[in-house]
Amino acid sequence: MTTVEQAPEQGEERWRGVAAEDVEELDHATGVKLQARSRRLLGSLLRPHARAAVLALAIVVLENLVTLAGPLLIAAAIDRGVPAALDGRPEVLAWCVGGYVGVAFSATLLRWSFVRLTGRIGQDLLLDLRERIFRHAQRLSVSFHERYTSGKVVSRLTSDVDSLQDLLEHGLDGFFTSMLSVVGISIVMLTLDPPLASVVLFGFVPLLLLIRWFRRRSARAYRGTRGAIAKIIVQFVETMNGIRAVQAFRREKRNEHIMGEVNDRFRDANTEAFSVVAVFTSLVRVIGNVSLAVILAWGAWRVAQGELELGVLAAFTLYVRRFYDPFDEIAMFANSYASATAALEKISGVLEERPTVPEPEDPAPLRDVRGQVAFDGVEFRYTPETPVVLPAFDLHVPAGQTVALVGATGAGKSTLAKLVARFYDPSAGAVRLDGIDLREVADTDLRRAVVMVTQENFLFDGSVADNISLGRPSATREEVVSAARAVGAHEFISALPDGYDTDVRKRGGRLSAGQRQLVAFARAFLADPAVLVLDEATSSLDVPTERLVQHALETVLADRTAFIIAHRLSTVMIADRVLVLDGGQVVEDGSPEELIDDRGRFAALHTAWRDSLA
Ligand SMILES: Nc1ncnc2c1ncn2[C@@H]1O[C@H](COP(=O)(O)OP(=O)(O)OP(=O)(O)O)[C@@H](O)[C@H]1O
Structure with missing residues (x-):
């Protein structure tokens, strides 16, 4: 079922779910x-x-x-x-x-x-x-x-x-x-x-x-x-x-x-x-x-x-x-x-209210995920009333490839990322993982295979260790520490008053933006998904932290398919492939080097980025 098909049928279904909640005067039948x-x-x-x-x-x-x-x-x-x-x-x-x-x-x-x-x-x-x-x-x-x-x-x-x-x-x-x-x-x-x-x-x-x-x-x-x-x-x-x-x-x-x-x-x-x-x-x-x-x-x-x-x-x-x-x-x-x-x-x-992305009744088995992602004739709109965001989208990403998504604001980068993580279902067409439609994959399998790291790097009230082990709740303390080491977060965590047991306070308020990002990376590293979807934080970091984060990112991306909504030139440059989006369509597609040579939009963006750093 899709978002559009799930929409209330006109007329008699209008009272279903929360639809009639704000109606002041109800008609008798309703x-x-x-x-x-x-x-x-x-x-x-x-x-x-x-x-x-x-x-x-x-x-x-x-x-x-x-x-x-x-x-x-x-x-x-x-x-x-x-x-x-x-x-x-x-x-x-x-x-x-x-x-x-x-x-x-x-x-x-x-x-x-x-x-x-x-x-x-x-x-x-x-x-x-x-x-x-x-x-x-x-x-x-x-x-x-x-x-x-x-x-x-x-x-x-x-x-x-x-x-x-x-x-x-x-x-x-x-x-x-x-x-x-x-x-x-x-x-x-x-x-x-x-x-x-x-x-x-x-x-x-x-x-x-x-x-x-x-x-x-x-x-x-x-x-x-x-x-x-x-x-x-x-x-x-x-x-x-x-x-x-x-x-x-x-x-x-x-x-x-x-x-x-x-x-x-x-x-x-x-x-x-x-x-x-x-x-x-x-x-x-x-x-x-x-x-x-x-x-x-x-x-x-x-x-x-x-x-x-x-x-x-x-x-x-x-x-x-x-x-x-x-x-x-x-x-x-x-x-x-x-x-x-x-x-x-x-x-x-x-x-x-029924979930608009329902669990399949008879899920397809998903074992040894390789991480190949495909968009087949995907059309997407957020609600039946809002305009189409992705009109007709086809994309094949082989397993292990790092794809950087760039484009102007509103181009559809986040939308694409959210479809890979199945926060929404397409209105038409299908998003597939290793050839299997995401709608047929059981929720637990999907969450194990695809992990999304959002810009806000959401941390929950609790210790640093709790927040990292969210990636894999069964992980031992050693595994948590080694994930933190891998992304270069161990040093700062050890320096906290209670080390890994330090309470991060509400939404990680105790940590800096860069530290929150590193904890989020450690969490993703521990989860070890086949596909990682990453919305890179826009907030700028100081140079040493940026380097640390960049290094962590390379570690996290290794050996898995990744979609990154990139905001930094350095991130785009480590990608295998760059997709430049505009109005929900791919307007340029190639390796960073190829696109720079092509002198198209990405080349212009690249020059602007480089100049801003100079
Ligand atoms: N929840 C939503 N409901 C309705 N429309 C939305 C929703 N989220 C995004 N849109 C619309 O979808 C289009 C694409 O948005 P999207 O967030 O994918 O862009 P983006 O390229 O990620 O932009 P940015 O770089 O600013 O994050 C925009 O026109 C936006 O207005």
């Missing part, structure tokens, strides 16, 4: 599809915990049944226990009190086990989700990350997972307890006194309408909050990642302005969500208080008529309170539910 997708994700997360979840449900049902018995025991104590005690038979009252204590104790025990169990399920589920997001995001193709930015991935992994956590930890518990108590209380009230119960149940009609209104409004508000918090995180991560440029170009004020705007949007979206809760909870109170007033008035009148026992009226007033109180809880649940579904919608979008 909304339904996204909800179904979120439910599928939640279902797959819950499935391994199905038994525990059923047990938790059983516990919460039992707890509610037990709690319901409380007011009934009070009613029995007032109507039966007290008169019996006055008659000299205190045991009835003692039974009621004893029963009440028993109920309270069991309810506590059940609550304890429920919270423990749901806490465990919730944490396991969140762990699983965080792992899935990280694993998946890490495997998604470079082209996805170029579009999506790291800030968004961070917000999926943090704030979106947090809102699901909030739902699992507080929302679900509150919701189940509340629903059960509403249902349970309705049944008890109907059994105790149907006429009074019907007053409460009548209040249900406006309540249901209110709930419907609330759900719709809060879902919309929370979709807004998820989008807004993601923007805050994106802004934050990007500012901090580019902090040097931010300070160098005095971009602080502008960034503060942008941050202020997205922050305002987040506050507004949240304020809207809370104002919906405010309206909802107050109206529920009004309905509850009106019902209570009617019950008190009508109930008292019926007690006076001798139609109703006083204890029943007392129990009823307690039940009515308990009946309406959970609606606050339900409102909070609906809020966390809306927030969590909006989060799930976004997370499931990322999880649904």
